[in-house]
Amino acid sequence: MFVAPAFAQDAAQPAIGETHSETGIVEEGAHGGIFPPFDSSTYASQVLWLAITFGLFYLFLKRVVLPRIGGTLEVRHDRIASDLDQASRLKEEADAAVAAYEQELAEARRKSAAIAQEARDNAKAQAEADRRAITETLDAKLGEAETRIEEIKRIALADVDNIAEETAAEIVQQLTGNDVSKATVTAAVKAVSQ
Amino acid sequence: MATDPIHQFQIAKWIPIEVGGVDLSFTNASAFMVATVAAASAFLFLSTSNRGLVPSRAQSVAEMAYEFIASMLRDSAGNHGMKFFPLVFSLFMFVFVANLLGLVPYFFTVTSQIIVTFALAMLVIGTVIVYGFMKHGLGFLKLFVPSGVPAVVVPLVVAIEIVSFLSRPISLSVRLFANMLAGHITLKVFAGFVTSLSALGAVGVAGSILPLIMTVAITGLEFLVAFLQAYVFAVLTCMYLNDAVHPGH
Known part of the structure; x- marks a missing residue:
């Protein structure tokens, strides 16, 4: 494991290089075999460049990037809040419109019910009046007809007496060959018919 | 030695820079810090450029990250803690994007360097200490004296509180560093077996x-870890910042 070039390299820095060259780990041109993160000769340069780069990074973020992101987030936040406000306002308006609509609908319904009721009442009253008029007419006609029937009956009955007297007189004459006085016949018929 | 699992953590100087004997070279680590920051900034900038009221997919990802971190911070540190929101958000995005970029083959993982995670942790703890003393003065020290503790055990509790406070930057940095390091080494070892x-x-x-299946499975796991560690880092940052805002428990 004794590598010639490595040994030659380490010979320049004897104390530390010796042990490492035996394990064969140290590469040519390495910093004398010190584990690199513990090589303090690089510390000054690393700290300096870290300070420069991180310092610039910090300033850049603080001045430019973070205000920008923060601003964007704030604008979005405000926008969302205002949108929500507007949405709730619109919702309230819509609710009010719905309430007004409901109210008008109820009003209209009530009105229509009233109109329908009135029409129904009117129609009923009209029908009642018509019915009454017709009934009266019919009653009048009925009375008239009854009177006429009474009249006809009376005439007819009067005729019946005459016919009965004549017939009786005729029958008596035919049977007996005698004339019967009219008064006798009338009395007889009357007696029978009563 | 392409299968050396440690090789991926090597720092390579791309543009050597040395000031007063201190090596400040632009290295591959620096390049990937730049890449991390550029990728995160570009994504956040471009995805939010429309400012759409209805977000596009990318925009809603950016907004989700924003609200995720914001609610996390608000939950643990309250509304007073929101002044640290840019800090927590940049920490989260930086760690998260660095972790994700590190999962791309041949890419360097910025957060697998202990110095990087330690520097970030010190930034958090430093912010807590500085803000805590600025805002509450010596009252900030009440942080170490929980209310309702019997006087006899106060010295013991204070000692424990101080130790736990001092161990915070270490646990915060080592957790992230060790997770990224171990994950990448495991991944590399199994891929090396293949x-x-x-x-x-x-x-x-x-x-x-078998190791190929393991490699695929661990890659999936590493995506989870990449997010989880960034999340844990951000959550702990929020809780430590809460101490700065409300030290009295």
Whole structure:
């Protein structure tokens, strides 16, 4: 494991290089075999460049990037809040419109019910009046007809007496060959018919 | 030595810079810090450029990250803690994007360097201490004296609190560093098995199927870890910042 070039390299820095060259780990041109993160000769340069780069990074973020992101987030936040406000306002308006609509609908319904009721009442009253008029007419006609029937009956009955007297007189004459006085016949018929 | 699992953590100087004997070279680590910052900034900048009221997919990802971190910070540190929001958000995005970039093959993982994670942790703890004393003066020290503790045990509790406070930057940095380091080494070792086994002929190719499956599975796991560690880093940052805002428990 004794590598010639490595040994030659380490010979320049004897104390530390010796042990490492035996394990064969140290590469040519390495910093004398010190584990690199513990090589303090690089510390000054690393700290300096870290300070420069991180310092610039910090300033850049603080001045430019973070205000920008923060601003964007704030604008979005405000926008969302205002949108929500507007949405709730619109919702309230819509609710009010719905309430007004409901109210008008109820009003209209009530009105229509009233109109329908009135029409129904009117129609009923009209029908009642018509019915009454017709009934009266019919009653009048009925009375008239009854009177006429009474009249006809009376005439007819009067005729019946005459016919009965004549017939009786005729029958008596035919049977007996005698004339019967009219008064006798009338009395007889009357007696029978009563 | 392409299979050396440590090789991926090597720092390579791209543009050597030396000031007063201190090496400040622009290295591959620096390049990937720049790449991390550029990628994160570009994504956040471009995805939010429309400022759409209805977000596009990329925009909603950016907004999700924003609200995720914001609610995390608000939950643990309250509304007073929101002044640290840019800090927590940049920490989270930086760690998260650095972790993700590190998962791309041949890419350097910025957060696998202890000095980077330690520097970030010190930034957090430093902010806590500086802000704590600025805002509350010596009252900030109440942080170490929890209320409702019997006087006898106060010295003991204070000692424990101080130790736990001092160990915070260490635990914060080592957690992230160790997770990224271990994950990448594991990944590399299993992937190395695949190449070295398949060099052994037909039997080796058959035997390399298992480590190949493991490599795929660990890659999936590493994506989870990349997010989880960034999240944990941000959550702990929020909790430590809460101490700065409300030291009295």
